[in-house]
Amino acid sequence: MQRMDWDDLRFYLAVARKGSIRGASGVLAVNASTVSRRIDAFEKKLGVRLFDRMPTGYVLTPAGADILESAENIEDEVAKLDRSVIGRDTQLSGSLRVTLPTALATHLLMPDFATFSRGYPGIELELALSSEEFNLSKREADVAIRITPNPPEYLVGRHITKISKAVYASTGYLLKHDPKKYPQLSRWIGWGDQERHPQWVKDSNFPKTPVHHQADDLLVQLEAARSGMGLAMLPCFMADPVTDLQRITSHTLANCGDVWILTHKDLRATARVRLFMDFMVKAFAKHKKLLTGQYSTEIEQENLDQPALA
Amino acid sequence: MQRMDWDDLRFYLAVARKGSIRGASGVLAVNASTVSRRIDAFEKKLGVRLFDRMPTGYVLTPAGADILESAENIEDEVAKLDRSVIGRDTQLSGSLRVTLPTALATHLLMPDFATFSRGYPGIELELALSSEEFNLSKREADVAIRITPNPPEYLVGRHITKISKAVYASTGYLLKHDPKKYPQLSRWIGWGDQERHPQWVKDSNFPKTPVHHQADDLLVQLEAARSGMGLAMLPCFMADPVTDLQRITSHTLANCGDVWILTHKDLRATARVRLFMDFMVKAFAKHKKLLTGQYSTEIEQENLDQPALA
DNA sequence: TCCATGCGTTGCATTATTGCATAAATCAAA
DNA sequence: TTTGATTTATGCAATAATGCAACGCATGGA
Incomplete structure (x- = not known):
């Protein structure tokens, strides 16, 4: 009797989800x-066609959909088994995959990651920087640094700090425009839908300033502001170190987000995970004033470590 | 990131259960x-030793035991997925694995299996004859013919018939011995423990006849009785067709067992499973008098199809 | 219509996996 | 202690799986 190769299911799942062989x-x-x-061999072994070969890609047949669950x-x-194996690992070596928002990595934490890697060469630090969230349950990452109000219950970790935003523009832009006096003559660099006055504009200090530029990426917004395209609402930790930019409002916008460092319950006992999380908590402490927007002379010192990237 | 091969788990499970590579x-x-x-490669990939290499074989480490569940x-x-695939199969072709007690196959049903195979050449009939029970949930077999008082609830099927035993001896043996008059001078061909008067002897018509021969296999018991070694308690369907043997007691011993034909719930809609089960119900109907021990002239006709095997 | 793009399949060279035969190690019994 | 039986590990040849590059096919836009 020909037995099934369990690994074929991994291939089946990927095709079922992506809808194409290439994907x-x-x-x-x-x-x-x-x-x-x-996939061909798997179908032959089972004696059932799992996918219909459409011009647009692979779509599940009824039989194929049956086995999806x-x-x-x-x-x-x-994944659970995988976590259970890694969860009892007491070695300060092996791979450690960390996912976090791109901006936090490029504008704040990269030197800390470098320090960590230098200090613990046995731990192979991998960064997963992406707009999509990596799933810690599926072990797509071991540790996540997330900006979220309340993390899911199956993840454990620590709340690091609140994070602040403010409104910025380039020095050059402010020479020609005065958003406080003539808000309608200024321009927002915004994100999301193509509206002139979305909710976040109405909630801001310049509700009458229209959105004229669109960029979903924070780094792109920052560069646009720096080039004098208009006003941008940016996290303080990104914009404050950039000398070309200055805050328009002196006060920061609170409740912009909470930074958490998280891992899966099953991984909290893993030595290198604990070590990394403790290290990052200390690293974040150094950056706290920058993150919360408490701009001061101390920030100037930070700047030395934080060359404006991009 | 190096991903796990799910098929390695199949190997791990087999070793964990058998306790040895060879097994x-x-x-x-x-x-x-x-x-x-x-196994070596799997441990290396996980970075964890799953088994201790003992002289006696492979035994699970704590980490290995963790992932067993x-x-x-x-x-x-x-297995569930496997059944779900096969469960929607409407083709009268493919493999069909049937498990049943050896004795039923060799002494009663073999000609019926042959007829079925001839009638449906597209169905590849596989017989799993063994002392161990094959697990229908794991799809070690598709259909089981079992002698059991009440089958487990996750299996579905039909009760076929009760099965009867009687006490037999060879014609030659009865010329020299008279168990009814001198029970102590006769000898039982028994099974199980090495007792002279086990429970089944005490419950029989000849409680004073001692057990002198041991054979756990019914076929061996039958051959022993046929050779004139003593009395044997045998299923009527096996012993009645053997002309050398004759019943000592005219009545049969009821409650010896119930024959069931069973399949897994998920497979009951599968065309070839239904077909085979219906076929076997009809085949068993032909054998009913033989199974229940209602010896008659009809049995003589059956004999033509049932050459004494072994 | 033509071209560019994206997708799935096929031939071929390369690499990885497997089976077989054998060696080494361990234990039980003589 | 020796012998025999059982089990795991390794070298080598055969087999199977994989990656690469090329091809065919359909779609959408100029």
């Missing part, structure tokens, strides 16, 4: 031809 | 060296 080959980190051939349960259980 | 290689149907190498959950889910 699946990406997440599986193998060649597309391998995916194609293994089981396959996902298996995936969850494998 | 695992048997159930996995691969060479022992493959198992050895894959997850691995078993995965196995269950794979």
Whole structure:
């Protein structure tokens, strides 16, 4: 009797989710031809067609949809097993994958990561910087630094600090414009929908200033502001160290977010995870005033470590 | 990031259960060296030693024991998935694995299996004849014919018939012995423990006849009785067709067992499973008098199809 | 219509995995 | 202690799986 290769389910799941061989080959980190051939072989072994080959890609047949739930349960259980193995690891070595927002890494923490890597060369630090959130349950990352009001209950960790934003513009822009006196003549660099006056503008100090530029990426917004395109609402930790930019309002905008450092429950006992989290808590303490926007002469010193990137 | 091969878990489970590489290689149907190498590689990938290499075999480390439960959950889910695939199969083709007690196959049903195979050449009938019970949940078999008072609830099927035993001896033996008049001078061919008068003897018509021969296999008991070694308590369907043997007591011993034909809930809609079960119900109907011990002239006709095997 | 783009499959060379035969190690019994 | 049986690990040859590059096919836009 020909037995099933459990690993085929991993291929099946990737194709089912991505809807294409190529897409699946990406997440599986193998060649597309391998995916194609293994799906074919899997269907042959089962004696059932799992996917319809549409011009647009692979779509599940009814039989293929039937097994999706089981396959996902298996995936969850494998992840759990994986965490249980890593969870009892007392070695200060091995890989450690950390996910965090791009901006925090590039504008604040990169030197700290470098220091950590230098101090613990046995730990292979991998950064997962992406707009998408990596799933700690699936062990797509071991530690997450997130900006979120309240983290999910299955993650454990510490609240680091609140984070502040303020309104910035370039020195050059402010020579030609006065948003306080003539708000309608200034321009917002915004994000999200193509509205002139979205909610966040109405809530701001300049509700009458229209949005004229769109950029979903904070780094791009910062560069746009720096080039004198208009006003931008930016996190203080990013904008304060940039000498070309200055705050328009002296006070900061609170409740912009809370920074958390988190790991999965199953990983909290893992030595290198604890070590890294403790290290980062200390590192964040150094940056606290920058993050909360309490600009002071101390910040000037920080600047030395924080060259404006990009 | 190096991802886990889910199929390694199959190897891990087999070794964990069998406690040895060699034993695992048997159930996995691969060479022992493959198992050895894959376990090594798996441990290396995880960075954890799962087994201690003891002289007596492989035993789980604490870390190895940690993942056992997850691995078993995965196995269950794979089996469920497997059944769900096969459960919607409407083709009258493919493999069909049937498990049943050896005696029923060799002494009664073999011609029926042959007829079925001839009638449906597309269905690849596999017989799993063994003393151990095959697990239908794990799809070690698709259909089971079992002698059991009440089948487990997750299996569905039909009660076929009660089965009867009687006491038999060879014609030659009865010329020299008279168990009814001199029970102590006769000898039982028994099974199980090495007792002279076990419970089943006390419950029989010849409680004073001692057990002098031991054979756990029914076929061996039958052959022993046929050779004139003594009395044997045998299923009527096996002994009645053998002309050398004759019943000592005219009445049969009821409550000896109930025959069931069973399949897993998930497989009851599968075309070839239904077909086979219906076929076997009809086949059993032909054998009913033989099974229940209602010996008659009809049995003589049956005999033509039932050459004494072994 | 033509071209550019994105996707899946196929041939071929390379790499990895497997089975077989054998060696080494351990334990039980003589 | 020796012998025999059982089990795991390793060298080598055969087999199977994989990656790469090229191709065919469909779609959408100029």
